[in-house]
Amino acid sequence: MGRFSKMHGLGNDFVVIDARDDAVAMTQARARAIADRHTGIGCDQLIVIGAADDADVSMQIFNADGSEVEACGNATRCVPLFVGRDVTIRTKAGLLDAKAVDGGVSVDMGAPRFDWDAIPLSLPMDTLAMSASWEDLPPPAAVNVGNPHVIFFVEDMDGVNFDRLGPLIEHDPLFPQRVNVNFAQVTGDNHIRLIVWERGAGLTRACGTGACATAVAAIRRRLMAGPVTVSLPGGDLVVDWAPGGTIRMTGPATHVFDGEADWTRF
Structure with a gap:
């Protein structure tokens, strides 16, 4: 067991x-x-x-x-x-x-990467404002924070069809390893509302790497300075980053219960 x-x-x-x-x-x-x-x-x-x-x-x-x-x-x-x-x-x-x-647990998530082949993308392009988009979404940014993310800063989050656009973008040939899809709306000086379509998991209540990638993209675009509060459906994370440095993410972690299982039965 x-x-x-x-x-x-x-x-x-x-x-x-x-x-x-x-x-x-x-x-x-x-x-x-x-x-x-x-x-x-x-x-x-x-x-x-x-x-x-x-x-x-x-x-x-x-x-x-x-x-x-x-x-x-x-x-x-x-x-x-x-x-x-x-x-x-x-x-x-x-x-x-x-x-x-x-406030919970703080994690040093390492340094973000921005080169197109580090995301990775299948074609060379500027990852701060990509020369690609989908339907009426604005040109996104791309960031690798240990895994690949694409970030769309939208004016009206409530007008986005996440269930349709999430899988469409995740599986686009532009992303050879698939991609996590972040839909973000700037709601204050250092505040972002975020919905994440997670690669291999779909819509999620919270995505820590998505919050990190989105905060980094917002800082790179000079939309705000860190620390950034990122509000996800499950709650808030605080992300801080300065160019050339590593990402520090802080938020809660909760233990629910312990158990035992025979892994050979799965």
Whole structure:
């Protein structure tokens, strides 16, 4: 039997598996089965916490469709709560550190990348204002914060059909690794309302990396200066970044319950 915790960050929920002492063989089919809300445990993302040579722990991240991804900001905030102390975390996106602070958990998410082939895009173009768009959406920005994001700053969020445009853009050939799609509206001097269509998961109550990418894009476009409050359906995150530096994200993390499961049954 393997130990797990059910956790969430602003309603973006996770099954967090402890594989530090006993490795857990995770396949796409197994991750998808565990994430299923009807026949499995149920989650937006499955997180596997393991041992690491150059950090306190390692973290693998699987979306509900079973695909493995590089980064998840909300999940990263849950790791210190799961481990019981401040930690450094080895991920596919690099080495991150997460620590408890007033207001929840603060995570250094590393430095954003802006080169077209670092997003990645299939064609060279300026990622601050891309020479591509979809239907009546404005030209977006693109940022890689460990995983790929495209950000649309819209005048009226309520006029956007997220369910139609999200998957259309996620699977566009311009994004060879697919993409997380962020729909943002500036609502104040340092405040953004955000809806995220998450790659492999769909509409989500909160996306930490989406909040980071959107705040960075807003600062790059000189729409505002950090720190930026990003309001998602699940609640608020605070993101701070200055050009040339790393991204600091702060927000809540919640432990729901613990359990045990036989992973070979999934």
